Amino acid sequence: MDSIPANRRFWNQFSSAYQHQHDPQIGAAPRLWGTYAVPDAHLRALGDVTGKRVLELGCGAGQWSRALAAEGAAVVGIDLSEAQLAAATRAMGAARYPLVQGAAEHLPFAADSFDLVFCDYGGLSWAPPHLAVPQAARVLRRGGRLVFNVASPWFEACYDEAAGHATTTLQQDYFGLDAIAEDDGVTSYQLTYGDWVRVLRGAGLVIDDLIEPRPDPGTANGYNRTDPPDWAHRWPAETLWVTHKP
Numbered sequence: 090m091d092s093i094p095a096n097r098r099f100w101n102q103f104s105s106a107y108q109h110q111h112d113p114q115i116g117a118a119p120r121l122w123g124t125y126a127v128p129d130a131h132l133r134a135l136g137d138v139t140g141k142r143v144l145e146l147g148c149g150a151g152q153w154s155r156a157l158a159a160e161g162a163a164v165v166g167i168d169l170s171e172a173q174l175a176a177a178t179r180a181m182g183a184a185r186y187p188l189v190q191g192a193a194e195h196l197p198f199a200a201d202s203f204d205l206v207f208c209d210y211g212g213l214s215w216a217p218p219h220l221a222v223p224q225a226a227r228v229l230r231r232g233g234r235l236v237f238n239v240a241s242p243w244f245e246a247c248y249d250e251a252a253g254h255a256t257t258t259l260q261q262d263y264f265g266l267d268a269i270a271e272d273d274g275v276t277s278y279q280l281t282y283g284d285w286v287r288v289l290r291g292a293g294l295v296i297d298d299l300i301e302p303r304p305d306p307g308t309a310n311g312y313n314r315t316d317p318p319d320w321a322h323r324w325p326a327e328t329l330w331v332t333h334k335p
């Protein structure tokens with residue numbers, strides 16, 4: 090299934106409302122991971138990027154990219170949506186970086202182009218991982234790292250679509266997680282833990298860590314409601330994969 094046209098249409102239509110609602114949280118400080126804005130300083134997933142060639146896969150308005158550019162990385166942001174790229178251009182600070190329109194499924198870069206490929210609910214949440222992961226691996230140099238944050242299978246399995254919040258009971262099957270048809274014809278992607286391991290290893294990557302961000306009770310989630318409110322303190326809502334190309 091080719092989800093690129095519908096996802097591009099969706100993000101073009103949604104961009105303005107999305108940035109209005111979420112940019113204050115995503116852009117509040119540099120290097121905040123996920124829906125609970127957990128600082129990378131606590132998780133230590135990305136490391137020092139000074140002087141590194143970095144690709145943000147599905148960069149949106151570039152909150153991450155502009156922070157890493159300001160730290161001295163040679164960042165490139167790629168995104169499917171021209172509206173999201175326009176938001177990134179408007180928000181670009183003094184540290185300029187190039188933006189490219191394209192899809193995680195077909196990266197328009199030569200092999201061995203980057204030291205780090207990463208995203209936070211970016212291309213690896215919105216493109217089929219069996220296509221996007223090998224592409225990310227291809228453009229990495231040997232020793233380069235792929236680091237990305239996605240929703241956890243726990244969260245997906247416990248999410249009650251009708252009620253619109255995460256629950257403490259299983260709502261949907263775990264086996265068979267893959268393409269998730271959302272509103273407006275948009276498709277997101279989620280894999281079981283085993284399928285993530287197979288896709289990453291199949292692309293020749295070594296898994297160094299699987300970080301499960303654990304927000305403190307009371308940490309706001311700007312995206313999803315949960316019942317109980319401290320759901321993500323008790324169960325892992327997100328999975329932050331840390332890998333490298335040997």
Ligand SMILES: C[S@@+](CC[C@H](N)C(=O)[O-])C[C@H]1O[C@@H](n2cnc3c(N)ncnc32)[C@H](O)[C@@H]1O
Pocket residue numbers: 093096097100115146147148149150153167168169170173191192193194208209210211212215216
């Ligand atoms: C949730 S945003 C992630 C950006 C930022 N980290 C954030 O949280 O806003 C998802 C981004 O992925 C982009 N996207 C969706 N499908 C994509 C694809 N196949 N390839 C590259 N980017 C894609 C969307 O346009 C959107 O900007």
